[in-house]
Amino acid sequence: MIKFECCHCAQHIEAPDEFLNALIDCPGCARKVKVQPMKEPETSFAPDAPARVPAPNFMGTESEKCQRHAFWLEVSAALVGIVGGIVGFKALGAKLAGDDPGIGFWIAGCLIGAAFWFYLIAQLVHIRALLAKK
Numbered sequence: 001m002i003k004f005e006c007c008h009c010a011q012h013i014e015a016p017d018e019f020l021n022a023l024i025d026c027p028g029c030a031r032k033v034k035v036q037p038m039k040e041p042e043t044s045f046a047p048d049a050p051a052r053v054p055a056p057n058f059m060g061t062e063s064e065k066c067q068r069h070a071f072w073l074e075v076s077a078a079l080v081g082i083v084g085g086i087v088g089f090k091a092l093g094a095k096l097a098g099d100d101p102g103i104g105f106w107i108a109g110c111l112i113g114a115a116f117w118f119y120l121i122a123q124l125v126h127i128r129a130l131l132a133k134k
């Protein structure tokens with residue numbers, strides 16, 4: 001069923017789905033009224049725009065998918081960053097103790113760099129999720 005309002009008298013009308021875009025007589029004011037689902041306020045300025053009923057749901061799931069991806073990217077960034085920090089501190093400790101830190105600083109630099117990129121990509125995915133929501 002399509003629920004909508006008469007554009008002349010605001011009478012609430014229900015019509016079967018197969019009447020979509022058909023002209024019917026309003027039961028309230030008996031004038032011709034087009035059967036179309038109620039629109040959101042921001043789209044009411046374009047009364048002849050084609051109905052886009054399944055779109056919001058689809059975009060919602062797309063947005064949620066992006067948010068999940070961003071979340072896991074951030075978790076990865078945090079884990080890689082923590083490991084990089086630990087390796088860095090161990091190398092620093094070895095250097096302060098007079099030992100050879102070896103490639104500790106190099107590994108720590110790579111890990112922290114990777115964490116930075118993971119985080120950056122996560123933010124881009126967040127932005128994509130926000131755009132998909134609109």
Ligand SMILES: [Zn+2]
Pocket residue numbers: 006007008009010011026027028029030031033
């Ligand atoms: Zn009416």
